[in-house]
Amino acid sequence: MHREDPNFDQLRRLLKLKRHEQPPPRYFNDFSTQVVARLQAAQAASAYQSWWQRLWAGLELRPVVPVALGTALCGLLVVGAVYTDKATVPQELLQLSSEDSSKLAGNDANPLLPAVAQADFGFASAATSTNPVPASGSLFDLIQPGGNVPPVRAAHPLFR
Amino acid sequence: MSEPAPDHETEPAPARPVIRAATAPDPNEEQSLVRRSQQGDLAAYDELVRRYQERVYATIYHMTSNHEDANDLAQETFIKAFQAIKTFKGGSSFFTWVYRIAVNKTINFLKQRKNRTHMSLNDLDFNAEHDPDLVALVSDKTPRREVSLAELQEKLNAAMQKLSESHRLVVTLHDVQGLPHDEIAEIMGCNIGTVRSRLFYARQQLQAHLSDYLK
Structure with a gap:
């Protein structure tokens, strides 16, 4: 609790000077009239406002509403991002798609497909899998020692 | 400007009697004016403005030391008060509620103006x-x-x-x-x-x- 300093008495007397400051004569005679006139003009103008302008004016009076909406929207985005990141394809489906692709590459070679694509480098599983990394590991593990690449099978009739 | 009410908490008893306002606002009458204003009655709101215009203007003027700024801010205070009057639930007096609007508007204005002070002082009576x-x-x-x-x-x-x-x-x-x-x-x-x-x-x-x- 601050004690009243006796020197503040003089300061308080000086501050009383501000009570004697007055606006121009008859200033308040028209003040309320001007306020009401402005309100009436605003009401007349709002009659021509579009629905979104009226909505915006309403939101300006209640800022808590757009803040709450924005927070909820951000929360939904965060939840969606987290949920999407955690989503994975089941392993059984990956293996099944890998087997099907191998069969297509080995027996019923599509003559239009380059042979490299048809070779069993394990890319089939990569091509059909949602996981970009082959199940067998690095892509370079599949290349034969010496850098040999299996020859291209010229299966297309044009190359016979 | 009417003589303000004395602060009995810290100030000693005044040497001369304080002249209070001749007509103290009737709370019931004020509630009626507020209710009618909330229903859009501008005549009722005009009466509310007349009751508090001097004190609201004075507060803003003493904060800004500029008559023109005080005039603009005081008008905007009452305009905003009318637009938001439906949110007034009566938890405080209408006077306090309007004062709060005036104070917030003035402080926001002063912060935007920062240190660019331009005094336009009223004359002394x-x-x-x-x-x-x-x-x-x-x-x-x-x-x-x-x-x-x-x-x-x-x-x-x-x-x-x-x-x-x-x-x-x-x-x-x-x-x-x-x-x-x-x-x-x-x-x-x-x-x-x-x-x-x-x-x-x-x-x-x-x-x-x-x-x-x-x-």
Whole structure:
């Protein structure tokens, strides 16, 4: 609790000077009239406002509403991002798609497909899998020692 | 400007009786005016504006030391109050509720203006040079007291502008307009201890700035 300093008495007397400051004569005679006139003009103008302008004016009076909406929207985005990141394809489906692709590459070679694509480098599983990394590991593990690449099978009739 | 109500908490008993307002606002009548205003009755709202226009204007003027800015902000205060009047639930008095709008608007305006202060002071009324408290502060050797009062007015306003908005506000509401601490706390949205602390600090600052004029 601050004690009243006796020197503040003089300061308080000086501050009383501000009570004697007055606006121009008859200033308040028209003040309320001007306020009401402005309100009436605003009401007349709002009659021509579009629905979104009226909505915006309403939101300006209640800022808590757009803040709450924005927070909820951000929360939904965060939840969606987290949920999407955690989503994975089941392993059984990956293996099944890998087997099907191998069969297509080995027996019923599509003559239009380059042979490299048809070779069993394990890319089939990569091509059909949602996981970009082959199940067998690095892509370079599949290349034969010496850098040999299996020859291209010229299966297309044009190359016979 | 009507004589403000005395603060019985800290000030000693006044030497002369304080003249209260001739017609104290009837709470029931005010509730009726507020209710009608909430239903869009501009005539009722006009009456509410007339009741509080002087005090709202005065608060803003003492904060800004600029008549033109005070005029604009006071009008905008009442306009915003009408637009938001449906949100007034009666938890505080209508006077306090409007004051809070005025204070927030003024502080936002001052923060945007930052340090670009431009004073446009109102004239002192005729009673100023006959106020015994003010006469005592003016040197007896000055041939024309009204000139010294004008200089005092300018120095006082300049010193007020050096205070932060919150300190200036508490001095305005308490020492100039005579509001009690609890009402100031409600207007400013803080506790009474904070009001007392800010008031003490603000008075110290003003005293330092005005030491040449305080004998």
